[in-house]
Amino acid sequence: MLFTILIGLITSCLLIPLGKYFRSPVSVALALLPVILFGYFVYHIPQVSSGETLYESTKWVPSLGINFDFRLDGLSLLFSLLITGIGSLIFVYASSYLKGHPYLDRFYGYLCLFMSAMLGVVLSDNILLLFIFWELTSISSFFLIGFNNDSAVSRKSALTALSMTGLGGFLLLAGMVLIGEMAGTYSIGELINASGVITEHPLYPLVLGLVLMGAFTKSAQFPFHFWLPGAMKAPTPVSAYLHSATMVKAGIFLMARFTPILGGTPLWSYTLLIVGGVTMLYAAVHSLFRTDLKGVLAYSTIAVLGVLTFLIGLGTEEAFIAAGTFIIAHALYKASLFLVTGVIDYQTGTRDITRLGGLRKVLFPVFVAGTLAALSSAGLPFSFGFIGKDLIYEATLTAGDPLRILLTVVAVIANICLVAAGFMAGIKPFAGALPTQFADVKMPSALVWIPPLILGLSGFALGCFPDLAGQYIVAPTVSALTVEPVEFTLKIWHGFNTVLLLSGITIIAGTVVYLFNKPAVSKIAFVERFNSYTPHYFFQKSWITFRRFSVWYTGFMHNGFLRSYLIKIIIFAEILLIYELVKGGPIYIDYGKLIPVSVHEGINVLILLGAIYLTVTTTSRLTAVVGTSIIGYAICLMFVFYSAPDLAITQFTIDTLTVVLFVFVLFNLPSFLVVAHGNRSIVIRDALVAGLFGILLSLTAIKVLQVPTVKDISEFYGKFAYSLAKGKNVVNIVLVDFRGFDTMFEIVVLSISAIGVYSLIKLRLKTSEKD
């Protein structure tokens, strides 16, 4: 299974150097990739449907428990088939839809990357691995939404989508790590067995919240749904593939995957029911107010995602069957509707429902595809959508008693709106009279109308033989959710019962809504009046606030003044030191251990202090340099007093050379550089900060004196200086023998500084020559 993921990633990488050969219609050959993968997964259908789960493992980071562990069970298979199957059609479609686009190769690169990532999500048997692929889908989605990167709206939508899904991913990771800590494993198979440990853990609500936030943001559940309509800025094949058929269902997949691990509790059920219910009602109603075809489809997709969340929350076997079936049905008809929309947009140059009409006369095959999809979406008999809708009603009707009626009513209302939305997108542009401006619309290449037609027809094929999907794909999916074998048959005809009645009501009411709901700009204006209450508005507000804060913070921390940086660093260091000193216990001085002060030492220190004072206060550069050199010589004397002859000589020579250096450079600078000392308050502030730093360092030094010094290494050097290194000056032996490596590097560093000085002076920049 690893190869199914790698092959896409490798293709994606290969497209970087070889991309130029795929900007032409040859790019359709890339569709072979998803087709082969589709074949691979179809080949595994019999095995998986007989109840087997295939595993595969390749070591990656064993120490962290992250390996390439993959599993292929019913749930993975369902999604893998969707990803590769619809992917194949999208690859074909895009080669014609984006024909001649200068970045077509890049588009395919992103698409391959996305397909691999998505397969990784559904095949992972390790939740951390799943997370990695999960993020990769967000990133590839970001690139695809922002594919038209010269449009500001595109870029903004891409960022919104990335920040929403990225936020969710971040929380998801936290949730997953918590799960791993609780159960002691990251493997999905083992987590299912440890489900009890997690659901009874006191942190369970937190884990649930984090994981669901990940799923909700990805699957555009209310109140995080707003990124999805924005994501429709992506080229239409992307909308069809990512933002309808596959990626947004990753959240649904995640919830399904975690059903046997986190599910089965009232908290889980009620959260999903409420969020799913609100989402589907909100989005279904909203979809009726759109005039942009893609807007209609986006909102109806959100509504469907709500339905799926709702079904998983219901948690009964019927609900799972309904969810599994509905995922397939929806993927087929919604992708088809998107592709049809794409063709219309491409050929007529508009997606405005109020302007479109009568296109059946010029785009007949597209009309057929659209109608088939719309009918399946409406749930007419002999379409797969019909089976799906029936199963949804069956699931709500068999749910627990207190909620039964409410859930059914919610489902019916949402479905009515969905029927109307489906008709608006699939039939409306083709119905009625053909406006004259579209009279000369040309038929597009077969490559763009065959994929939606295939999707529409397969919807009806499965509608006629529902058990084909039911037995081979839905049943293993459901058993992956319930963790036990499931037996059922999907039938076209259930006899006359409540479900059929509800289906009838839905279709009729939906048609009525469609006929009487005339999408119009005025309605959008009506909806927009409530904009300041929508989650999107709050998101934008907080976004703006955050950006203002960032600007302020950057201006404060990163203002370009070296002093300002330094003072912040120093104050921070002071706070740390104070904390350590306060925490570290009392400070005392052991007077008995101190060496008495002799007169010449005292005088030397006084000279030092005087020189320091001179250096700091003087306004003359020459005096300051003299002060510094006095400090150096006085320190040199101190080394003499305290048994460090080598240091004394070195300090003396270096100090001399430094003075020479200053003399060479500074005396050639024209006249004295008077730099304002700044105003008084700044001087006082700096003096306080500096003084505090000095005091803290002194205290630290006293503190260190309290601790007895460890002399093991020094004694070792002393003991073996002669026997090992044949020398008697231990300092020199440390430098050239015991720690010779350090010295070697030191002389290398010195050489580098010499090269630096040399090149800085010899280097001739154009501007300085001009000067």
Next chain:
Amino acid sequence: MKSPILQSASRYLLPILLLFSVFLLLRGHYYPGGGFVGGLVAAIAFVLHSFAFGTAESMKMLKYKPSAIIPVGLIVAAIAMFLPVLFGLPVMTGLWIEEPIPVVGMIGSALLFDIGVYLVVIGVVLTILFTISLETH
């Protein structure tokens, strides 16, 4: 700063200081001194000369550019470092000639290493100072 007193003084001081620096270098293993100190003293000797006669004159006297001494020193130190490898010993192992030599004492790879340090220090200090000095005058 071309005073005759300084010039004639430095004419004699230069060899004396250089001799002193070599002395510091060689005895570094037994008494205070060593490559760093020796190199710095030698550098000061040349700087004094350049003060008296001008940097260009000092450069002429040196024949080679001071920057050329740096790689020589690095190579010498590196040889001292890797010499033990030829004898199958780990890098930086001290190698010693059996018999002590008068004045200098024991001779070994550590001394060679110190000579490398000495050369690098002279090279670095003179490169820095002479480059700056030539630039400003």
Next chain:
Amino acid sequence: MELLLVFLIGALYASGVYLILRRSMVRLLLGIILLGNGTNILIFLLGTITKGKPPVMAANLEVFEDIYADPIPQALILTAIVISFGLTSFAIVLLKRVYALLGTDDLDTLNTPQEEDI
């Protein structure tokens, strides 16, 4: 004596910090030198200072018979002094360079870099 050194360390650090917070580049450089000196003495102090016992063996001995000053801080400081010369010289040349380009040693003129100033 240690207390005097402790006080000295404090004074060196305080003056170093004060100087690096000035606008003048020369003062910044002097501040860095003072900070380096302060650090050297701090390291020296940590190795417990000893009077009149350099870590050099008498000519007739092969091991120390008496206590002697800690050689490790001395080796460290020796390295630090030499390296600080490299740092100082590089910084001085940098300063000179900036002065040649901008005609000032005011650090605040550097905070709006322009292409041609580099």
